[in-house]
Amino acid sequence: MAGANTVRPYRWLALYYDRVFSFARSWGKAPRMHVLGRLLPLVESACDLACGTGSTAVTLARRGIKTFGVDLSPTMCRLAREKARRVRVPLRVLRADMRAFRLPEPVDLVLCEFDALNHVPRKTDLAKVTKAVARALRPGGIFYFDVNNRAAFKGVWPLTWYIEKPGVAVVMHGGCDRSGERAWSDVEWFIRDGGRWRRRHEHVEEVCWTASEIRSALRDAGFDTIRAWDAAPLLTNDPSIRPGYRTFYLARKQKTGD
Numbered sequence: 001m002a003g004a005n006t007v008r009p010y011r012w013l014a015l016y017y018d019r020v021f022s023f024a025r026s027w028g029k030a031p032r033m034h035v036l037g038r039l040l041p042l043v044e045s046a047c048d049l050a051c052g053t054g055s056t057a058v059t060l061a062r063r064g065i066k067t068f069g070v071d072l073s074p075t076m077c078r079l080a081r082e083k084a085r086r087v088r089v090p091l092r093v094l095r096a097d098m099r100a101f102r103l104p105e106p107v108d109l110v111l112c113e114f115d116a117l118n119h120v121p122r123k124t125d126l127a128k129v130t131k132a133v134a135r136a137l138r139p140g141g142i143f144y145f146d147v148n149n150r151a152a153f154k155g156v157w158p159l160t161w162y163i164e165k166p167g168v169a170v171v172m173h174g175g176c177d178r179s180g181e182r183a184w185s186d187v188e189w190f191i192r193d194g195g196r197w198r199r200r201h202e203h204v205e206e207v208c209w210t211a212s213e214i215r216s217a218l219r220d221a222g223f224d225t226i227r228a229w230d231a232a233p234l235l236t237n238d239p240s241i242r243p244g245y246r247t248f249y250l251a252r253k254q255k256t257g258d
Contacts, residue, residue, distance in 0.1 A: 050116030054080025
């Protein structure tokens with residue numbers, strides 16, 4: 001991140017996300033269906049917030065849901081549009097900051113998956129995001145998201161991770177502060193360029209909140225029903241997810257007259 005209030009869009013992560021983190025598509029499906037499975041048939045419009053390369057947005061659009069994608073990265077937005085064109089589904093992608101995004105019309109569902117919410121630069125930005133999401137939703141609309149917790153910051157982020165795919169390899173090593181409220185990862189990319197390998201560097205940071213801080217921000221933004229699920233029982237195939245590491249949330253915007 002570049003400064004207390006500025007988010008620098010990831011470049012190499014955007015370009016190689018689908019190749020390096022291809023497991024993410026199946027990773028997110030199980031909890032999404034567990035939490036939203038009974039609600040999705042009722043959803044007519046949705047927004048995939050921090051949509052990345054558009055995999056979830058395309059999945060929703062294929063169900064006949066009118067879908068918007070929002071991401072800060074120009075590269076992510078371009079890749080999401082290209083993905084939608086390849087499979088011939090309508091998807092409108094908007095480049096915007098999740099703290100201040102606006103949609104052309106209110107929607108029934110906003111999703112923010114894969115701990116994207118943790119990537120805001122300051123803890124106080126949570127309130128900005130929840131208010132922007134509430135503005136984007138119809139009365140009674142729902143907000144589905146997941147976050148990394150302090151336990152994950154302390155247990156996972158200081159480790160070294162290595163992933164190799166054809167033409168690209170990535171090494172990630174980071175840490176967290178003493179409070180466990182901020183974590184970071186220095187990401188070293190090794191990208192094949194003809195007969196040579198080029199090295200590129202990227203710095204990733206996340207912040208976290210307690211469950212009470214998240215619930216307070218949601219209530220202040222106008223959400224009146226809030227449910228939470230620990231990720232471990234939903235992601236049994238991921239040994240890195242232990243109880244308390246990640247939480248999935250579902251919040252309902254208050255209906256008019258409630």
